[in-house]
Amino acid sequence: MRVDIAKGILEKNDTLAEENRALFAANDVFVVDLMASPGAGKTSTILATIAALRNRYSIGVIEGDIASRVDAEKIASHGVPAVQINTGGACHLESDMIRRAVDTLDLAALDLLIIENVGNLVCPTDFDLGEHAKVMILSVPEGHDKPRKYPGIFQVAEAVILNKYDTMGVFDFDEDEFREDVRRLNLHAPVFPISARTGDGVEAWAEWLVSRIEDEKGKRA
């Protein structure tokens, strides 16, 4: 992506991201930007996270996709406010798209806003949306060599979720090598093995998210 982005596009994006950040702070909403490959289980992970945290927080979701309303409908069917962004051809979300989506949500009523970015391990990396944390998901079937091939996304992520962990026996995934490669790129990001489908491991990830949300509240208090 980087070679294609005109400097002006990034600057404009960053300016609007700052406005988003101010809007989120004014409404006391914590915002997560969830990034992953197509089919890594972003929507399932969001649903599992909602199940874990909906008694504690009021949650909203923004769904980013090239096309279709599949994901927003899936989320909305669980009684959670969800807005679908269709990017047309764009391989990532930008801060102005988030702003337009946010304008359709009752932001003041939310504690946590989860943004599902377009399925892509490259483009979303460079775009600040005004979020508090970028988090990425890798799924076991994608293979343990992804940090070597897509280092940028592992560098910007504050936490790494390793999804479809229940299929570990089916694929040739070297978890030690994966963790070493993640650590080489990112000193601090915790790695959370989960199965969004079975719910295994979701608690540890949800606890991390709660502590991030409460930290942020503490800063504002």
Added chain:
Amino acid sequence: MRVDIAKGILEKNDTLAEENRALFAANDVFVVDLMASPGAGKTSTILATIAALRNRYSIGVIEGDIASRVDAEKIASHGVPAVQINTGGACHLESDMIRRAVDTLDLAALDLLIIENVGNLVCPTDFDLGEHAKVMILSVPEGHDKPRKYPGIFQVAEAVILNKYDTMGVFDFDEDEFREDVRRLNLHAPVFPISARTGDGVEAWAEWLVSRIEDEKGKRA
């Protein structure tokens, strides 16, 4: 991607793609551009294709990745000439990168050149590399809803490989819905269920590729 691409970049790319095409024709090489998500099994599919066709054709490979030489080393270890392109941050290959990579290969000695694009369902769609056919791989763990979410790549593909078919029992993949959605986007592309790991189904895909190669030869004869 589309919204970010300056018209000039695409025009420059297309001009160089035409030069590549002429170069490939002059050397009687058939060129495939293989596109897929990260971890869909592009390299494994290339290895399985090489195993099926190496007695018939002289094959070379260009590997595209953001970073690392993992894939080119894997291919080269099978005694097949392989060039690695590292795009830095770019989410797709462009025709000038192909030209530079091709200059390091003995093109006259090859019948078939397989290009593995960067793992991405969006960006590679718009970039002509001078190839004869764009082919895409979807892997079963990614889910059957991908044609709805990433229609562009299914539209430009001449053939669709459905990889990791041996894991069909592990995932909730609706093959009928998938095939219907592919057909709605693309009237002609055959769908080849394969397991690059076990070799199942590779023969049908390889036969299709042979017929495309021989067709192209017939046109030039």
